[in-house]
Amino acid sequence: MAGVALLVDGLTVQFGSFRAINDLSLAIDYGEVRAVIGPNGAGKTTLLDVISGITRPKDGRVLFGDTLDITRQSESAIARAGIRRKFQKPSVFEGLTVRQHIEIGTEAGFRRKYEGPALEARVAEVLEIVGLTEQAARMAGELSHGQKQWLEIGMVLASDPRVLMLDEPVAGLTDEETARTAALVRSLKRPDRAIVVVEHDMDFVELIADRVTVLHEGRTLFEGSMDKVRADESVVEVYLGR
Ligand SMILES: Nc1ncnc2c1ncn2[C@@H]1O[C@H](COP(=O)(O)OP(=O)(O)OP(=O)(O)O)[C@@H](O)[C@H]1O
Ligand SMILES: [Mg+2]
Structure with missing residues (x-):
């Protein structure tokens, strides 16, 4: 394309x-x-x-x-x-789990793009891409600052924009987190x-x-x-x- x-x-x-x-x-x-x-x-x-x-x-x-x-x-x-966008100000929901964030992210502009097994698969895929599979059940408020940034990237990625x-x-972010984020962004290029x-x-x-x-x-x-x-x-x- x-x-x-x-x-x-x-x-x-x-x-x-x-x-x-x-x-x-x-x-x-x-x-x-x-x-x-x-x-x-x-x-x-x-x-x-x-x-x-x-x-x-x-x-x-x-x-x-x-x-x-x-x-x-x-x-x-x-x-x-x-067209999806991550904001400059951090904006995770402290009381929702990481998985719930990605689920919300799959709904672009109030439209459900994935349902049932397709939703599960998409959420799992996005968690893997942003490196948060092991954090899926945790509350977003417990994540490190770097993990919160990746979660927000996962949210905008979830609807496949x-x-x-x-x-x-x-x-x-720390230098190491910055390097990881650079690799993540490059991996999203299509x-x-x-x-x-x-x-x-x-x-x-x-x-x-x-x-x-x-x-x-x-x-x-x-x-x-x-x-x-x-x-x-x-x-x-x-x-x-x-
Ligand atoms: N809603 C608003 N009302 C009034 N002024 C605004 C509003 N939003 C932005 N501005 C002003 O417009 C200018 C551009 O702001 P903007 O947030 O786009 O800058 P930026 O390039 O993103 O800067 P930064 O690197 O600091 O994030 C600034 O002077 C800002 O104060
Ligand atoms: Mg700005």
Whole structure:
């Protein structure tokens, strides 16, 4: 499956008089892992909020595939279409088990995608992928911070999304946990899936990203391989050099 998974076209998001996203256009292809980086407040999370239907833009559109306009669709319709997202703020349910989280994750936008034995099989598969099989019966509140991040990745993976967006998946993780997360993200790459990762950890970005988009003040400052990003003077000046 080749082609464009997400096309962001002339997007502007305004909060009062402040433009968090300013006439932003970018395309993310199926098969790639795209990192979105940039300084605090650059608009990274806001971009994911628009794509996932949480924030309405003032202008511009988001197309899923190169034709389906999702700009004004509801969060649940966008999830049903196959676009899932992990939030920047940790958000596990302390009093539910790990298994229950993955079960909930299989329901994208209030639609049951798996039932009976297929549900059991999917939950087992996802637990294995994110390395939490042995924790399945534990309460999520008892997990380590790293395990909670993997659980959240498992939740968004569970419905088998076409577009998977992760907002800061390694924030607060140890080096070893970060390395495991990089291997996990790479293992999720598929020709019919696009993966979008927002992160500040550049060593992690280097391990996972096929291409990197650098946002600054709601616009694309630079786009290219991590090598080119590191070598770009404007990126060093506004972000990497700080
Ligand atoms: N709901 C909102 N109302 C007002 N301003 C907002 C809102 N959401 C975000 N902003 C502002 O928009 C800008 C972009 O925020 P955003 O969360 O997208 O940044 P970010 O690139 O994800 O930063 P970080 O790396 O710190 O997570 C910031 O200045 C933020 O304060
Ligand atoms: Mg953010």
